[in-house]
Amino acid sequence: MFRNVTPEKAMAFVESIMALSHCLPLSSTATKSRIFCYKVLRSVLFLNSLLLLFPLLYAIYVHREDPVKFCKAVSMALAILQIPSHSSFCTSQYDRYQRLIEEMKSCCEKGNSHERRVFQQYVDKYAMYYAASAVWFYGTTVTVLIGTLFICDPFPTMAEYPFPVDSEPIRSIIFLQQSLAGLQCSSTMCINIFCALLMLFAAARFEILMNEMRTVDNVALFVKYVKKYYALKRYAKEVTNTARYTTLITLSICGTESVFIGIILIGRQPFAVKLEFVSVCSTVLLAVFVCAWPADNLMYLSENTMRAIYESKWYDQPLKVQKFILLMIIPQSPVILRIRCIIPAYSLNYYCSFITNVISMFTALRVVMYQDEK
Template identity: 85%
Template sequence: MFRNVTPEKAIAFVESIVALSHCWPLSSTATKSRIFRYKVLRSVLFLNSLLLLFPLSYAIYVHREDPVTFCKAVSLALAVVQIPLHSSFCINQYDRYQRLIEEMKSCCEKGNLHERRVFQQYVNKYGMYYAASAAWFYWTGSTVPIGTIFISDPFPTPAEYPFPVDSEPIRSIIFLQQSLVGLQCSSAMCINIFCALLMLFTAARFEILMNEIRTVNNVASFVKCVKKYYALKRYAKEVTNTARYTTLITLSISGIESVFAGIILIGRQPFAVKLQFISVCSTVLLGVFMCAWPADNLIHVSEDTMRAVYESKWYDQPLKIQKFILLMMIPQSPVVLRIRCIIPAFSLNYYCSFITNVMSMFTALRVVMYQDED
């Protein structure tokens, strides 16, 4: 099925799954009325997340003596807090996202046959995985309200309100509001897929340039390729500069979330409750992987682009061209998604170390809890 998905359809798919987060900017040609509706809806969804975040924060205080309810409230509050965090960052980076997306769409629409073939190869390679991940994110957001059918809790979360909530229609309104926030959390997790899309598109452009370098046979063409390389590198750095903040938010929340979800999984809780937190734990770890995989690929592709000149028939070229090729083969620094003093290089190696640290904390928690029970 995903073999027939075009790059334009892949972009439209990502735009649809992040709709509830409102991180996808409007076109620069959007009318004033459309921009106004966009901002109003974004503000309403932002406020909706806060309407659950504050009651969850109050629940953390109320149930501070109850380890199970406390951990559940903290875990869900962390899932909700990512909504205003991501939303605030996307508002701040609105113009940059708009430029990056419009250039991406323009390249896909105006690309020649070879360029579209490379873009299509990326869609075929990554499309099924990211589509399945998006489905998992939304399924996880749905399990929280669905799980209330099998447990005694009247609401999807243990949020505490300073007013009675047992009567109708207040009870139904709160249930629907909390369910909507669950879908907003799913959409916020899909922002990692949005960042992955930008990084994969950038990597595809590096591959296109790599193939072009292999076929050039004169100095003018080499100069043109070098200019394209540095222009593309500037674009790639803009992509990583936007993705690093999303990555930092995801990493921070995922690490803490995994610890508190682990407490629920270790404890003697009903299977329905554990199922909710198995989904939550799997989702946050998957969210980190969403960015780690394309970031790792971008490192290798950006580093190997200029080396592709060695794969051309440089030995058949005149001495002048061979000297120019020698200059082109000077090692170039790769495009790395990094956060100063926190993440030296976000890659699959870093992701493995992150998983190792999470498992170490999980093991330590298990030992402490079993000692307390004994």
């Protein structure tokens, strides 16, 4: 299934799984009528998320004395909160996203055989994982929607309304509205996959440059590749500057959600209830990991790109070229996905520390709850 995936198909796949979020910009050549329809639909989907968020907030108040229902309502409210949060940010970054996407598509279309080969290697390496992640995000929502048809609960969420909802067609309308919001939530979570795609593309371009630097044999080419390196670095920094806000939203929501997941997992609750929250916990950890892996890879390649020149036959070059190479291998600062005063470097090491903190939090909650029981 994943053997015939090309870079173009990978980009089309990401666009399709994010269709309901309406976070991706249109092409710069889009007509005025298409832009108008795009804005109207984006506003409708934004409003639809709010129509579920407020009833969920009301449910938090109604079920404040019931730990299980309270944690479920909070967990669902946090999940829905991602929709207006990411949508608002992506709207503010519309032009930047448009530039980044169009440059990515242009490079893939105009790339030579060597560049296409490197892009294809990245697609072959990461396609299965990110496709499985998208299936998990959507599968979780679809499972909840289908499961609602076989249980006594009339709706997929714990939302409470200040008016009767048992009669038709109100019941069916609310069910469809909540189902659409749930699919929107899955689509919005896929924005992390989109940010991962941009970082992987930037990393692939650094790797292409590394391969080119191993074959240079004159100062003119050295100068050309140094200019290319700093141009790539500017693009990569723009990618990370955009992705860090998406990462901050994801980490804030997932970190808060893990607290309420821990209350259920550690408390004395039925196994079926705990199993339900285990799936939520898996989704939270997966959403955080989606960007950590490519961010770590980008940080490594951006730091070591210029060192690839040392792997060329520099010892056969004239003294002037050797001196130029000596200047080029001066350590370069890496491109890091960071959030000032919060995350020094978003990488696999940070993801491990995130899991460690979650486990420590679970332990602390267990101690507190055990003392309360005594």
